[in-house]
Amino acid sequence: MIDYSLYLVTGRELLPQGQDYFDSLEQSLQGGVTVVQIREKNTDTSEFLDIALRSKAICDRHNVPMIVNDRVDIALAVQASGVHVGQTDMPVSIARKLLPRGTVIGVSCNNIQELDKAISDGVDYVGIGAVWSTTTKTLNKPVVGVRGVGELLRKLDGTSVKAVGIGGIKLKNLLRTLHGSVSTTNRALDGVAVVSEIVASTRPREAAAKLCEVLSTFRSGGSIIKAMRTRSEYTAGSVIDGVIQIMNCVRDHNPLVHQITNNVSIAQSANATIALGASPIMATTVQEMEDISRINGALLVNIGTLVPTAYEGMVVAGSCANAQKKPVVFDPVGVGASHFRQSSVNTLLDTWQASVIKGNAGELAALAGSNEVQSKGVDTIGSGFKDPVSFARNLARKERCVVVMSGKIDYISDGTNVAVLSNGHQLLGQITGSGCIAGSCIASHCAGAMILAQGEDKEGKLVIGDVFLGAIGGILALTISAELAALREDVKGPGTFFPALIDELFTLTPRSIQERARIQIQ
Ligand code: 3NM
Numbered sequence: 170m171i172d173y174s175l176y177l178v179t180g181r182e183l184l185p186q187g188q189d190y191f192d193s194l195e196q197s198l199q200g201g202v203t204v205v206q207i208r209e210k211n212t213d214t215s216e217f218l219d220i221a222l223r224s225k226a227i228c229d230r231h232n233v234p235m236i237v238n239d240r241v242d243i244a245l246a247v248q249a250s251g252v253h254v255g256q257t258d259m260p261v262s263i264a265r266k267l268l269p270r271g272t273v274i275g276v277s278c279n280n281i282q283e284l285d286k287a288i289s290d291g292v293d294y295v296g297i298g299a300v301w302s303t304t305t306k307t308l309n310k311p312v313v314g315v316r317g318v319g320e321l322l323r324k325l326d327g328t329s330v331k332a333v334g335i336g337g338i339k340l341k342n343l344l345r346t347l348h349g350s351v352s353t354t355n356r357a358l359d360g361v362a363v364v365s366e367i368v369a370s371t372r373p374r375e376a377a378a379k380l381c382e383v384l385s386t387f388r389s390g391g392s393i394i395k396a397m398r399t400r401s402e403y404t405a406g407s408v409i410d411g412v413i414q415i416m417n418c419v420r421d422h423n424p425l426v427h428q429i430t431n432n433v434s435i436a437q438s439a440n441a442t443i444a445l446g447a448s449p450i451m452a453t454t455v456q457e458m459e460d461i462s463r464i465n466g467a468l469l470v471n472i473g474t475l476v477p478t479a480y481e482g483m484v485v486a487g488s489c490a491n492a493q494k495k496p497v498v499f500d501p502v503g504v505g506a507s508h509f510r511q512s513s514v515n516t517l518l519d520t521w522q523a524s525v526i527k528g529n530a531g532e533l534a535a536l537a538g539s540n541e542v543q544s545k546g547v548d549t550i551g552s553g554f555k556d557p558v559s560f561a562r563n564l565a566r567k568e569r570c571v572v573v574m575s576g577k578i579d580y581i582s583d584g585t586n587v588a589v590l591s592n593g594h595q596l597l598g599q600i601t602g603s604g605c606i607a608g609s610c611i612a613s614h615c616a617g618a619m620i621l622a623q624g625e626d627k628e629g630k631l632v633i634g635d636v637f638l639g640a641i642g643g644i645l646a647l648t649i650s651a652e653l654a655a656l657r658e659d660v661k662g663p664g665t666f667f668p669a670l671i672d673e674l675f676t677l678t679p680r681s682i683q684e685r686a687r688i689q690i691q
């Protein structure tokens with residue numbers, strides 16, 4: 170049985186100046202590589218054979234299996250453990266006939282058709298890629314993306330076919346790659362294949378060892394629950410206690426909340442953020458994203474008015490926030506309204522890991538590719554899903570984050586628990602930007618949750634802080650403040666409601682939350 174965990178594909182042309190190929194291979198194995206593929210693209214047969222033989226001897230000493238790329242004859246000659254074939258190489262059925270029994274055959278797959286074919290051909294493993302873009306190989310097919318890999322993995326249910334991801338996998342995106350590349354049925358990758366991250370390193374032993382460390386962290390606690398640091402058990406009471414703690418923490422610490430939002434609701438969002446005790450920074454320029462990610466408490470990305478400069482900022486800001494393990498709240502406003510929004514949302518979610526995705530039923534249906542709920546512009550048509558609890562839970566599992574489905578009733582799920590909240594007031598629907606304000610409230614509370622979790626172990630976490638509680642707290646703060654605002658005698662309609670809402674957010678007390686929260690955990 171091959172351990173596919175850390176699959177090294179060789180690439181002599183990427184070796185740093187002065188680095189010997191065999192020495193690099195030896196070091197990579199010392200660092201913990203679990204399987205090696207010898208890949209030679211422009212090498213004469215006799216030289217290839219020589220390299221394969223000498224590589225095999227090194228792998229043998231480490232008891233690590235060696236696979237040969239493409240060349241069944243070379244694999245036979247050196248008694249390799251396996252052969253890896255591309256889509257245009259030797260067909261699997263013929264390779265199978267030529268090779269001794271027990272020789273492993275792997276195939277590169279980029280899409281569902283190729284995967285189906287590989288499974289029916291009886292391959293032992295598939296290399297799914299490219300997961301990220303890469304310059305190591307010229308790609309002539311689209312990048313799959315971590316979410317795409319997750320979807321493909323579902324096809325492997327009920328088979329014994331193993332899977333590795335390949336293409337652009339680096340130490341810095343490994344945890345995200347592993348965490349994101351999981352099917353809704355919880356099928357994860359068996360390993361990752363890398364070329365440049367190890368081969369191009371001047372210290373291949375350390376490079377491999379670091380990758381191994383992340384792999385084992387993921388395996389020891391890589392569930393969606395642990396990676397997002399939400400507990401598996403919540404009660405309505407414990408949630409309210411947690412929310413109040415977060416709310417107080419926001420007021421005590423005044424965290425910076427970076428918001429790239431739309432130009433319709435930018436002022437409302439900033440005002441709501443201040444009222445909650447946080448501090449908004451509405452920066453959109455690419456050049457300042459990295460600096461801001463170091464000092465901010467959370468990032469909100471809202472695509473309401475998706476102009477090119479803001480979009481570029483979103484791509485970079487989310488990646489920087491991920492690198493700093495800061496919460497990322499994503500509001501895919503009106504994602505169903507145009508193909509442009511749909512493809513932009515896909516790119517963003519393939520680039521970074523959201524911690525919370527918030528939308529109304531129509532938006533989340535569009536995001537999930539469901540046609541159960543239609544939308545018009547940014548609004549939902551009709552009442553929503555037949556089974557909103559399951560929908561929210563499944564989408565959270567698919568997107569590997571907390572999902573907030575807003576509406577008359579709000580459903581919030583971390584992929585296991587679903588909090589059903591029924592606070593709010595109809596006047597919220599009669600001002601512009603209440604959904605965007607909800608995003609700001611969630612981001613502010615996620616920033617508070619992150620501060621509360623400071624000092625805790627960051628190992629293996631995609632984000633610091635309980636973003637499930639952050640999401641619930643943000644929604645409760647807004648909806649309860651809305652109820653209180655609507656009760657005021659001076660509020661006569663939407664015009665007077667908005668300033669009253671800001672006042673109520675500003676003066677919201679733990680007691681109001683305790684008394685008014687209508688929450689159920691399912
Ligand atoms: N196959 P790096 S991508 C050999 O998509 C290979 O099938 C790919 O190199 C595929 O880890 C790739 O340096 C190169 O990005 C991967």
Ligand code: MG
Pocket residue numbers: 238239254255256258
């Ligand atoms: Mg090939």
